[in-house]
Amino acid sequence: MFEKRKMNRVNSLGIDAEDPYPSLSGLHDHEPKLEFDDAELLEQKPEADFEEVLDDEEVIERIPGQLKVGNSQLNSPMSDGTIEEDFSLAFNREVEIAGTLGSPVTPVISPQERLEDYADIAELGIVEVGGDDKAGRKIIVVSASKLPKNKNFDHSRFLTFLRLALDQYVMLDYSLVYFHHGLNGQNKPPLSWLWGLYKVLDRTFKKNLKSLYIVHPTTFIKVVWNFFKPVISAKFGRKIQYINHLDELSPHMNIKALKIPDKVREYDNKNKPASSASSSSLVSWTPSQQFGVSLDWILDNQSVSIPPIMTQCVTFLQQPECLETEGIFRKAANAASVKECVQKLNRGEKVIETLSVQDVILVTVILKTFLREMSEPLLTFDLFESILHFADIPRESRLTYCQDLIIKKLPERNYAVLKYLTEFLVLVNDRSDMNKMTASNLAVVFGPNLAWPGDQQLTLAYIGHINSFVQFLIDHMYEVFIN
Numbered sequence: 001m002f003e004k005r006k007m008n009r010v011n012s013l014g015i016d017a018e019d020p021y022p023s024l025s026g027l028h029d030h031e032p033k034l035e036f037d038d039a040e041l042l043e044q045k046p047e048a049d050f051e052e053v054l055d056d057e058e059v060i061e062r063i064p065g066q067l068k069v070g071n072s073q074l075n076s077p078m079s080d081g082t083i084e085e086d087f088s089l090a091f092n093r094e095v096e097i098a099g100t101l102g103s104p105v106t107p108v109i110s111p112q113e114r115l116e117d118y119a120d121i122a123e124l125g126i127v128e129v130g131g132d133d134k135a136g137r138k139i140i141v142v143s144a145s146k147l148p149k150n151k152n153f154d155h156s157r158f159l160t161f162l163r164l165a166l167d168q169y170v171m172l173d174y175s176l177v178y179f180h181h182g183l184n185g186q187n188k189p190p191l192s193w194l195w196g197l198y199k200v201l202d203r204t205f206k207k208n209l210k211s212l213y214i215v216h217p218t219t220f221i222k223v224v225w226n227f228f229k230p231v232i233s234a235k236f237g238r239k240i241q242y243i244n245h246l247d248e249l250s251p252h253m254n255i256k257a258l259k260i261p262d263k264v265r266e267y268d269n270k271n272k273p274a275s276s277a278s279s280s281s282l283v284s285w286t287p288s289q290q291f292g293v294s295l296d297w298i299l300d301n302q303s304v305s306i307p308p309i310m311t312q313c314v315t316f317l318q319q320p321e322c323l324e325t326e327g328i329f330r331k332a333a334n335a336a337s338v339k340e341c342v343q344k345l346n347r348g349e350k351v352i353e354t355l356s357v358q359d360v361i362l363v364t365v366i367l368k369t370f371l372r373e374m375s376e377p378l379l380t381f382d383l384f385e386s387i388l389h390f391a392d393i394p395r396e397s398r399l400t401y402c403q404d405l406i407i408k409k410l411p412e413r414n415y416a417v418l419k420y421l422t423e424f425l426v427l428v429n430d431r432s433d434m435n436k437m438t439a440s441n442l443a444v445v446f447g448p449n450l451a452w453p454g455d456q457q458l459t460l461a462y463i464g465h466i467n468s469f470v471q472f473l474i475d476h477m478y479e480v481f482i483n
């Protein structure tokens with residue numbers, strides 16, 4: 001039966017999955033490679049050049065235990081208790097060390113090295129994945145408060161771990177959220193290590209990073225940034241945004257999905273302005289609403305078997321011009337445009353039909369946003385633990401295990417919608433020679449939007465298991481979904 005299904009391949013999308021497409025030209029646009037020269041950084045003399053790294057209109061004077069910028073005197077830049085040591089002296093010492101030691105050597109990662117070899121570092125939770133932002137980009141979360149004391153921590157191994165852990169995500173556009181609170185004199189990485197980190201993160205890391213949100217910045221952060229400014233490209237610098245309070249992240253992402261350390265939440269609550277203390281009341285779901293509601297709500301109110309927004313997006317995206325778009329689903333759209341479309345769609349307005357093929361990325365982000373904002377994931381909370389165990393199942397038993405979950409345990413309505421989506425993803429995968437979105441790449445994009453835990457936040461440790469399961473669904477779609 002499966003073989004017959006494969007031969008016919010006319011699926012519920014109305015597309016012949018075997019129909020070949022011509023190959024596109026191998027010519028692609030490439031951003032010129034930027035060169036970074038660290039000579040200026042490493043050779044500067046701390047006393048003579050420290051003033052020059054600030055903006056032109058700022059002049060800094062060293063006063064024991066204090067900093068003076070322009071005409072305003074600041075207390076220790078760690079006035080929030082983040083750094084206890086004398087900052088100006090410590091900073092100058094580290095500049096000297098960086099100049100003496102030179103630029104750290106980029107660690108070479110051998111093919112034999114695996115992320116599992118660094119489980120001890122992964123368990124610290126310093127780096128996590130927090131779903132997607134409102135432009136459809138993956139969010140990488142870094143928490144300074146989880147850094148252990150320097151004397152007990154191998155920063156060189158941590159650098160290698162970062163490369164291994166982030167490689168699968170930085171190939172796509174991504175955002176990075178850095179929670180600075182919790183950094184102190186005992187766990188603060190050496191300045192030379194920070195410079196080494198910047199050099200180790202290759203062009204892909206820098207190019208695909210679209211926004212770097214620094215939460216609860218102190219003067220320490222701003223002075224260090226000014227120190228690095230002469231050797232960091234202006235393009236990279238424009239990606240940095242300072243976030244003083246967690247609420248300021250809301251326009252950019254769903255902060256409920258972020259792995260925020262308790263220390264950071266407590267600090268934010270203590271320092272939150274009174275004007276932002278009141279929370280807005282929940283808005284009732286409306287009959288036309290599709291984003292942020294349950295699947296049953298949509299199907300009951302719309303009297304359909306597939307959410308209208310999904311059929312509209314899939315119908316639009318299965319156009320040949322869209323399917324052939326290189327990097328489809330990996331690129332981000334304008335967040336304001338996405339927000340405007342979501343609001344219109346929730347009011348029942350026709351939006352997708354009015355767009356042209358030039359809006360393909362906007363439509364892909366709308367589809368991902370719909371899946372991500374469902375009140376319960378399409379794969380349901382009940383199946384989450386079983387999905388995590390999928391990677392532990394012997395390969396010869398995985399199909400049976402997957403069928404048991406999808407056919408027997410997934411609700412009938414969810415089954416129909418998941419089948420519809422997976423058929424479309426198979427279609428995208430069939431054109432991967434043109435759009436560069438293989439089943440593995442699609443799983444990285446869609447995995448965290450199809451499954452997440454109900455009583456805890458999604459962590460980096462879960463992501464790989466979820467992605468493996470979703471990739472299996474795509475690769476074995478015609479075996480898993482049997483009707």
